[in-house]
Amino acid sequence: MRFTRFGALVAAAVVATGLTVAGCTSGDGGSGDIVTVNAGEPQNPLVPTNTNENMGGRVLDRLFAGLKYYDADGKAYNEVAQAIETTDRQHYKITLKDWKFIDGTPVTAKSFVDAWNYGALGTNGQNLNWAYSSIAGFDQVSSNPPTAQTLSGLKVIDDKTFTVDLKQPSIDFELSLGFAAFYPMPDVAFKDMKAFGENPIGNGPYKFANSGAWQHNVQIDLVPNPDYPGGRKPKNKGLRFVMYQSFDTAYADLLAGNLDALDTIPTSALSSFKQDLGDRAIGKPTAQNQHVGIQPSTPHFGGEEGVLRRRAISMAINRQQICDTIWKGTKIPARDFTAATLPGFRGDLPGVEFLQYNPEEAKKLWAQANALSPWSGRFEIAYNSDGGHQDWIEAVANSIKNTLGIDAVATPYPTFKQIRDLVSSRTIGKAFRYGWQGDYPSMFQFLTSQYLSSSETNDVDYKNPEFDRLIAQAQAAPTPEESYKVVAQAQTLLLRDMADIPVLDYMAEAGHSEKVKKAPLTWNGLFDFENIEK
DSSP, X not given: OEEESBIIIIIOOOOBOOOOSOXXXXXXXXXXXXXXXXXXXXXXXXXXXXXXXXXXXXXXXXXXXXSEXXXXXXXXXXXXXXXXXXXXXXXXXXXXXXXBOTTSOBXXXXXXXXXXXXXXXXXXXXXXXXXXXXXXXXXXXXXXXXXXXSOTTEXXXXXXXXXXXXXXXXXXXXXXXXSGGGOOOOGGGGGOHHHHHHSOOOOXXXXXXXXXXXXXXXXXXXXXXXXXXXXOOOSSSOEEEEEOSOHHHHHHHHHHTSOSEESOOOGGGTTTHHXXXXXXXXXXXXXXXXXXXXXXXXXXOSHHHHHHHHHXXXXXXXXXXXXXXXXXXXXXXXXXXXXXXSTTOOXXXXXXXXXXXXXXXXXXXXXXXXXXXXXXXXXXXXXXXXXXXXXXXHHHHHHHHHHHOSOEEEEEESOHHHHHXXXXXXXXXXXXXXXXXXXXXXXXXHHHHHHOTTOTTOTTOOOOHHHHHHXXXXXXXXXXXXXXXXXXXXXXXXXXXXXXXXXXXXXXXXXXXXXXXXXXXXXXXXBOGGGOBO
């Protein structure tokens, strides 16, 4: 789904979470029965088509309802959709239920079609632009400059019905329809999108508590939407997303009863949190990962030299030792570019040896790269210090330094937003930590968002027409099993080229306070916020 501060978005995320610069302790703050949960300042205004990171996503997904929604295990159910009909997985007829935005205006077929067209149009520069790439007409709408303003594959039939034509059959398009990119937006959004993002008019289970609900770098307050008719009715009286400077501060608040739910236990407490929390400790394997990305414009990381250096760095990282010592066994070494919990995962892909610690081979590869262009300077890995990443990124840097004999260091930036802005503008100039947390339970969401040539969130600028072709082929496969075989071929290319450097997968470790009766985690490591009960 989304990039993690992780955290967050993850941490994840997507640990997986990235917290904000403004540290605070929540106290009860007069919240009463309101559930207080950890969070961070969203990178951008809360616009569905532009929110591609966890701290914005966790709030946005409460405010909006899509055609489908996902339960804690990742199973999809119809939400605004009355029916989604197709005979060939390429042409869809979608019928809507009676539904309203919080301002009382109806949710119509046009609400969906207008939102998707806005997200797909290249000149709008939306972060989730890639999500519409399977729809007919995307290439014309997303090109620079666009040769069309709307997707030819979308047609409004009447207020309750629209059709979607894809370029080719897609094995997971229907599954993806609970993802934020496919939320509807009301007409008022398109009059002033920035203002809309600061005070969203949604159609989901929650709404902003008041006009000042978003106190930037402090908190966001949501209350249940009494008119929400769907399957995610809140079991609490509201949510307060409290923005922290560090997970250690958040954990202290959790222990003191000043925070109700924390989705990421800090590394400093991983050996003690189960004893501290008892039956309030929560653990679950989740679809989240952590990578080290390096854009090819970074000196020494373009072309053949870049491939050799990324392979060498990857094989210089002792992932198992880092998972055992820093993460106390709560993370596992990455074995592909997605997550081990997803359907179709394979841990034995050709090229997986590049993800395994092999100091001698790492040195050989580094020497081969030096023969092309001698190394100079230091190897820096940027990380956001508000996300609990210092210990493990320093361990990664030390492993590289000790293996390759180069000056490798972890370089902190105060906030997740700062790093995301530098990465997005291609001005980071060094390696960087990033994570991904699934938005729907499919390997495609990880692969298309991060490595497809046309993706706006392909932050490592991986461009490979053969990879793009294989992803399209996998989408068009007649069965999931056939699809997984082709996905494996596509990932083999990623390993050959070392598109980036996968480091670890998540097993979420979280907890709740004594005031909370129930705080389930979902398949992607976030809380099932609607079902947190006090």
